[in-house]
Amino acid sequence: MTTTIETPAPVRDGETTGGTDRRSSRWLYVVLAVGLLVMALPFVWMVLSSVKPEAEVRSIPPTWLPETYTLENYRELFDRLSFPTYFFNSTVVAVVVTAGNLVFGSMLGYALAKLEFRGKRVVFALVLGTLMVPGMVTFVPLFVLVSNMGLTNTFPGLILPYLVGPLGVFLMRQYFLGLPDELIQAARVDGAGELRIFWSVMLPLTGPALATLGILTFLTSWNNFLWPLVVAQTEDMYTLPVALALYAVGQNATQYGLLLAGAVVVVVPVIVLFLAVQRYFVQGIAMTGIK
Amino acid sequence: MTTATTAPASRPAPTGGSPARRRRSLLQRRQARTAWLLALPFLLLFAAFTAGPVFASLLMSFTDMRSTDVRTPFAVDLAAFDNYTALFQDALFRKVAVNTAIFVLVGVPLTMVLALAAAVGLNNITRLRAFFRLGYYLPVVTSIVAVSVVWRFLLQPDTGPINQLLGAVGIGGPDWLGDPSLALPSIIAMAAWRNLGTLMVIFLAGLQTVPRELLEAAEVDGAGRWQRFRHVTLPLLRPTLLFGAVITGIGYLQFFEEPFVMTNGGPLNATRSVSYYIYDQFSFGNYGYAAAASYVLFVAIVVLTAIQFRVLRPKA
Numbered sequence: 001m002t003t004t005i006e007t008p009a010p011v012r013d014g015e016t017t018g019g020t021d022r023r024s025s026r027w028l029y030v031v032l033a034v035g036l037l038v039m040a041l042p043f044v045w046m047v048l049s050s051v052k053p054e055a056e057v058r059s060i061p062p063t064w065l066p067e068t069y070t071l072e073n074y075r076e077l078f079d080r081l082s083f084p085t086y087f088f089n090s091t092v093v094a095v096v097v098t099a100g101n102l103v104f105g106s107m108l109g110y111a112l113a114k115l116e117f118r119g120k121r122v123v124f125a126l127v128l129g130t131l132m133v134p135g136m137v138t139f140v141p142l143f144v145l146v147s148n149m150g151l152t153n154t155f156p157g158l159i160l161p162y163l164v165g166p167l168g169v170f171l172m173r174q175y176f177l178g179l180p181d182e183l184i185q186a187a188r189v190d191g192a193g194e195l196r197i198f199w200s201v202m203l204p205l206t207g208p209a210l211a212t213l214g215i216l217t218f219l220t221s222w223n224n225f226l227w228p229l230v231v232a233q234t235e236d237m238y239t240l241p242v243a244l245a246l247y248a249v250g251q252n253a254t255q256y257g258l259l260l261a262g263a264v265v266v267v268v269p270v271i272v273l274f275l276a277v278q279r280y281f282v283q284g285i286a287m288t289g290i291k
Numbered sequence: 292m293t294t295a296t297t298a299p300a301s302r303p304a305p306t307g308g309s310p311a312r313r314r315r316s317l318l319q320r321r322q323a324r325t326a327w328l329l330a331l332p333f334l335l336l337f338a339a340f341t342a343g344p345v346f347a348s349l350l351m352s353f354t355d356m357r358s359t360d361v362r363t364p365f366a367v368d369l370a371a372f373d374n375y376t377a378l379f380q381d382a383l384f385r386k387v388a389v390n391t392a393i394f395v396l397v398g399v400p401l402t403m404v405l406a407l408a409a410a411v412g413l414n415n416i417t418r419l420r421a422f423f424r425l426g427y428y429l430p431v432v433t434s435i436v437a438v439s440v441v442w443r444f445l446l447q448p449d450t451g452p453i454n455q456l457l458g459a460v461g462i463g464g465p466d467w468l469g470d471p472s473l474a475l476p477s478i479i480a481m482a483a484w485r486n487l488g489t490l491m492v493i494f495l496a497g498l499q500t501v502p503r504e505l506l507e508a509a510e511v512d513g514a515g516r517w518q519r520f521r522h523v524t525l526p527l528l529r530p531t532l533l534f535g536a537v538i539t540g541i542g543y544l545q546f547f548e549e550p551f552v553m554t555n556g557g558p559l560n561a562t563r564s565v566s567y568y569i570y571d572q573f574s575f576g577n578y579g580y581a582a583a584a585s586y587v588l589f590v591a592i593v594v595l596t597a598i599q600f601r602v603l604r605p606k607a
Contacts, residue, residue: 029416042441045445064452110329112330116319117322134544136585136588141347144361144578198329225547241436245440248436267433271432278425
């Protein structure tokens with residue numbers, strides 16, 4: 001590396017002068033803005049088309065701004081189709097899965113970071129080793145297991161396989177490692193029991209990590225598709241992505257406006273949630289790199 | 292629970308050994324007990340629903356298990372390597388394997404280049420950086436099913452806005468998802484659009500660790516903007532790029548929702564992936580066979596990751 005730097009290179013342009021810098025920075029903003037437009041337009045089009053009447057969604061050439069506004073698509077989703085149920089199911093699953101990952105992930109994460117016990121390395125390696133295992137590998141035996149437990153088409157069936165995960169352990173362990181041991185030692189001197197030290201002294205300090213993990217887990221669960229597709233067998237147990245996907249390939253496949261309104265119902269809540277808590281989220285991505 | 296763990300402390304210490312050492316081993320035992328208590332709920336769930344199925348899947352792949360055997364999973368017959376042999380003899384499996392390889396080999400570099408460009412762009416501005424980062428990141432948090440629905444309509448030949456925009460500049464847009472040679476590239480483009488935000492955030496974090504002095508020194512030595520990027524920034528970014536390539540590769544090897552929603556795997560299986568194939572086999576009731584296919588995918592993930600580590604590891 002140093003050698004390449006030492007090789008003298010001709011100055012190709014006058015980029016270092018102030019004027020060019022400002023001009024190139026203005027161009028950079030233009031390019032970035034165009035990129036942003038490309039990123040955002042699909043969502044804009046989705047929302048705009050969801051309030052168009054069906055005939056307009058199918059018009060050739062397509063319109064951008066609706067010529068006629070209607071909430072008919074949403075009315076149909078909520079009245080004729082069971083989107084309130086799907087929304088409820090998705091929420092229940094995501095909330096319980098998130099709670100499980102926060103509680104169990106921080107418990108094991110703390111044990112791995114701050115307590116000495118035999119088998120610690122093995123446990124950590126085992127849990128971390130499954131970070132790379134694709135969901136496709138486990139879902140067939142998982143389905144056999146859940147079937148034999150009589151849990152297909154139930155909330156426990158949807159939830160149990162995701163109640164704990166390697167990401168939670170990894171993230172919480174990292175965070176606990178960064179907290180000083182002196183806190184624990186001081187609490188021990190004060191006579192606090194080990195569980196109490198975890199619960200009342202250390203866990204309250206992990207707010208940012210819990211927030212990051214909570215959001216990551218909630219979004220992953222909300223968007224999860226394969227497992228609920230396999231386990232939810234009747235409409236009353238569908239989650240939002242399952243319902244939307246099955247409508248999109250099933251008998252409603254040609255109701256464009258309806259499907260786009262469905263996509264809005266799936267996407268907009270997470271965008272709102274994400275905008276509300278994005279500070280933690282971006283931190284978390286930089287910390288773990290896993291979406 | 293608290294009382295249970297503090298109880299041993301009040302027990303009279305057995306005689307023998309120095310008091311300090313006794314205290315220490317007592318503390319150690321108490322720590323170990325607490326640790327296992329904290330670990331137990333996780334490990335039980337993990338064993339049942341993650342680690343167990345990973346091994347069960349491997350065992351299943353050597354049996355002729357079908358959906359009719361669900362109640363008696365231990366009564367199935369061993370099939371040795373029959374599933375694996377059949378798999379590689381199936382022309383459809385070879386087809387979906389090629390599709391998946393194309394998705395990864397084109398999709399990963401495409402996503403990385405776009406993400407790196409966005410990250411470098413954001414790294415060079417001061418105002419509105421957080422705003423742009425947010426905007427580029429937004430598609431990542433959305434459901435793949437939902438964005439696939441949206442893109443299916445965006446890509447419609449007559450009623451879709453993409454061909455309308457192309458028409459405005461005089462290009463007659465094709466039937467993106469209906470043409471066997473364009474369907475997979477279209478889905479790859481959508482995947483890059485949806486996923487570049489993750490890598491952008493990671494790369495941006497990496498770019499901010501590049502020491503300013505090093506770039507300034509290179510500038511003093513006469514290196515232009517591109518040369519500084521090529522010979523200073525990129526080498527320092529290598530571990531970050533490796534990480535990005537690995538996680539994107541793992542994700543792309545498993546693509547499934549996109550063709551499920553957008554094309555049903557068609558036209559002519561042009562967009563059917565290995566994951567889609569596994570799901571289909573599962574739906575047909577061929578559990579042992581599906582498990583074998585899933586293990587092939589697993590091995591592919593491990594191999595791809597190993598290759599990336601070799602190619603992109605820091606040079607000595």
